[in-house]
Amino acid sequence: MEHAKMVNIYLYTRYERFWHWLQSAIIILLLITGFEVHGSFRLLGFRTAVDTHSFVGLSWLILFAFFIFWIFTTGEWRQYAPTTRKMLAVVRYYSYGIFRGESHPVPKRKEAKHNPLQRLVYLSLAALLLPIQMATGFLYWSYNSWPAWGLDWLSLPVVAAIHMAGAFAILSFLVVHLYMITTGHTISAHTRAMITGWEEVEEGTRIEDWEQKERKSPQTD
Amino acid sequence: MIAKSNEARCTSCHAGYGWKGNDFDFTDQTGVDCLVCHEQTGTYKKFPAGAGNPAPREMVFPGNGKTYHPPDWNKVAQSVGRPTRNNCGTCHFFGGGGDGVKHGDLDSSLMKPNKMLDVHMGTDGQNFDCVRCHSTTLHNIAGRVYTTPAYEHRKSLIEDDLASKITCESCHSSSPHKEDAKANDHTDKVACQSCHVPRFARVNPTKMWWDWSQAGKKKNGKPYKVKGELERPEYDTLKGDMKWAKDVVPEYYWYNGSIEHLTVKDVIDPGKDVVINRPVGDKDDIHSRIFPFKVHRGKQPYDKVNKTLVVPHLFPKGPADADAYWKTFDWGKAIAFGMDYTGLPYSGEYDFVETSYVFPITHMVAPKDNVVACKECHAHEGGRLAKLTGFYMPGRDNFRALDTLGWIVVIGALLGVVLHGLGRVFTANGRKEQ
Ligand code: HEM
Numbered sequence: 001m002e003h004a005k006m007v008n009i010y011l012y013t014r015y016e017r018f019w020h021w022l023q024s025a026i027i028i029l030l031l032i033t034g035f036e037v038h039g040s041f042r043l044l045g046f047r048t049a050v051d052t053h054s055f056v057g058l059s060w061l062i063l064f065a066f067f068i069f070w071i072f073t074t075g076e077w078r079q080y081a082p083t084t085r086k087m088l089a090v091v092r093y094y095s096y097g098i099f100r101g102e103s104h105p106v107p108k109r110k111e112a113k114h115n116p117l118q119r120l121v122y123l124s125l126a127a128l129l130l131p132i133q134m135a136t137g138f139l140y141w142s143y144n145s146w147p148a149w150g151l152d153w154l155s156l157p158v159v160a161a162i163h164m165a166g167a168f169a170i171l172s173f174l175v176v177h178l179y180m181i182t183t184g185h186t187i188s189a190h191t192r193a194m195i196t197g198w199e200e201v202e203e204g205t206r207i208e209d210w211e212q213k214e215r216k217s218p219q220t221d
Numbered sequence: 222m223i224a225k226s227n228e229a230r231c232t233s234c235h236a237g238y239g240w241k242g243n244d245f246d247f248t249d250q251t252g253v254d255c256l257v258c259h260e261q262t263g264t265y266k267k268f269p270a271g272a273g274n275p276a277p278r279e280m281v282f283p284g285n286g287k288t289y290h291p292p293d294w295n296k297v298a299q300s301v302g303r304p305t306r307n308n309c310g311t312c313h314f315f316g317g318g319g320d321g322v323k324h325g326d327l328d329s330s331l332m333k334p335n336k337m338l339d340v341h342m343g344t345d346g347q348n349f350d351c352v353r354c355h356s357t358t359l360h361n362i363a364g365r366v367y368t369t370p371a372y373e374h375r376k377s378l379i380e381d382d383l384a385s386k387i388t389c390e391s392c393h394s395s396s397p398h399k400e401d402a403k404a405n406d407h408t409d410k411v412a413c414q415s416c417h418v419p420r421f422a423r424v425n426p427t428k429m430w431w432d433w434s435q436a437g438k439k440k441n442g443k444p445y446k447v448k449g450e451l452e453r454p455e456y457d458t459l460k461g462d463m464k465w466a467k468d469v470v471p472e473y474y475w476y477n478g479s480i481e482h483l484t485v486k487d488v489i490d491p492g493k494d495v496v497i498n499r500p501v502g503d504k505d506d507i508h509s510r511i512f513p514f515k516v517h518r519g520k521q522p523y524d525k526v527n528k529t530l531v532v533p534h535l536f537p538k539g540p541a542d543a544d545a546y547w548k549t550f551d552w553g554k555a556i557a558f559g560m561d562y563t564g565l566p567y568s569g570e571y572d573f574v575e576t577s578y579v580f581p582i583t584h585m586v587a588p589k590d591n592v593v594a595c596k597e598c599h600a601h602e603g604g605r606l607a608k609l610t611g612f613y614m615p616g617r618d619n620f621r622a623l624d625t626l627g628w629i630v631v632i633g634a635l636l637g638v639v640l641h642g643l644g645r646v647f648t649a650n651g652r653k654e655q
Pocket of ligand 1: 031
């Protein structure tokens with residue numbers, strides 16, 4: 001196979017990178033302390049785990065509100081807009097092509113940082129999993145105020161069960177996500193991109209119309 | 222066991238000062254001895270079987286071989302004052318006939334405790350007397366468990382200093398911890414005592430087991446006693462087998478401030494442990510809290526036919542008493558006499574059943590650094606609240622199926638990526654390699 005020439009492009013802005021790493025740290029901390037509260041292992045001690053989990057969880061809720069505000073005011077939300085296009089191609093790539101050394105069918109570039117599979121996974125994660133986790137977490141935290149807020153009909157075991165299911169889903173996502181990072185054209189390419197903002201992509205890759213950040217003309221196909 | 226027919230001994234503490242016979246009026250308040258509570262010389266001692274009277278002259282009590290002197294009435298009468306811990310302790314530390322026999326949180330170690338034993342009564346700290354908390358209105362001592370029913374309010378003393386129920390909240394409010402402290406979120410379900418009295422009988426041992434069925438054994442034809450490790454009787458011909466313990470972890474029950482009692486008329490099920498008294502309360506009752514208790518267990522006689530507990534006559538009324546157990550060691554006679562005296566039916570057949578009796582644990586509040594650790598309750602196995610169910614506690618409870626499924630998915634994901642990775646290594650992956 002022919003080796004394509006690589007060029008550096010600036011993929012992630014400073015704010016995005018900051019947000020990504022902050023959120024990673026938060027999620028990992030929440031996973032560790034959450035599973036300790038659950039009784040899966042002993043690390044910080046129950047009390048510190050509870051206090052840390054509640055503190056980090058609440059701080060995250062506040063930060064998340066800023067994040068939502070940011071992606072909507074900057075139009076970045078499009079990065080996460082789902083598309084079925086090339087989805088099959090991507091699935092085919094990860095399950096077959098990657099082993100043959102093929103190039104990624106939807107390379108990264110500034111206007112389309114996420115390939116279709118990633119988009120779907122990220123979207124379901126961001127649009128579903130994280131908010132569910134945040135909502136159930138917030139309810140869990142406010143348990144003692146339920147009567148005052150007229151929420152007596154809620155049940156702690158049910159809220160805890162949903163929160164637990166979410167925790168398992170997030171942990172599974174993390175495992176796959178960490179692995180996906182190594183599937184760049186070098187093992188560390190994606191990681192480097194997320195640190196410096198720059199990633200190498202093959203030169204001359206055409207940016208498809210539907211991947212454009214700004215759509216100049218309405219879609220016709 | 223029960224006071225009836227043993228009054229001359231029991232009335233040293235229980236109402237009935239000057240008891241002479243069955244027609245004694247127990248409701249008459251003049252039958253209350255002022256001096257036990259109010260004298261301050263510490264020399265006013267009752268003669269153990271003197272119906273609440275001190276020894277009128279020098280007398281030896283055969284039960285312990287000690288000599289009891291008559292009090293110096295002048296000094297005693299001149300010393301009358303506010304009751305101290307020693308006054309109240311005369312009865313309350315020795316309930317049941319000895320130090321720490323009944324309550325696990327009221328014994329002679331509270332006469333001069335340090336702060337480690339009790340933050341309130343510690344002589345190196347607040348040095349509270351009992352009446353600092355047990356405030357009285359015309360001698361109605363606050364804090365009754367057996368007659369006033371459940372807590373209705375947990376008032377602050379500032380709102381109502383004559384409240385008939387005293388609670389820790391009376392002085393501390395229900396959120397005494399730092400703002401945001403998780404402990405404040407517990408106080409609607411978990412009593413203060415559950416966290417703040419980590420163990421009871423921390424200095425002196427308390428009796429945990431009393432098996433009357435073993436009483437009556439003799440050595441060389443004579444009654445005898447055996448002392449155990451904790452310097453307390455393990456065997457006594459008069460009383461049977463006993464077990465004592467120190468530093469005991471309480472048992473926990475829902476409790477709304479009142480305790481329900483079995484009476485000698487209630488029918489029991491001898492096939493099961495007989496619960497003589499039980500804390501009233503329920504997880505769904507807003508007035509109930511999870512509260513610590515000492516559970517005293519033992520064996521005592523019952524009527525095999527009528528299925529009731531019985532009232533044996535223990536303490537001889539005089540040299541001519543041929544029925545008292547502590548003289549004849551004959552349960553049959555002692556029970557027949559006791560039941561007849563109380564006017565209760567008795568079939569003539571007795572056996573022994575296992576019984577339990579609870580005492581609320583409230584005193585011996587430890588310093589704030591010795592609080593029960595979160596993990597002692599929030600543990601999967603062997604936690605302090607393992608026996609209480611029907612509510613969710615993180616760390617203690619989980620959903621089996623969800624946990625299993627969750628871990629299968631996580632491990633599945635892990636296996637998936639490992640296989641995928643291996644696949645890449647062993648196939649022609651490889652922009653890099655090429
Ligand atoms: C990545 C996201 C999160 C994960 C993986 C996670 C995980 C967990 C787990 C496993 C538990 C133990 C549940 C149990 O055994 O009953 C837990 C408890 C809890 N979670 Fe989360 N959680 C997350 C986010 C949040 C958020 C955003 C909040 C909001 C404040 C929150 C609040 C709580 C609370 C209050 C508890 C009960 C223990 C405590 O008070 O700390 N969680 N969490």
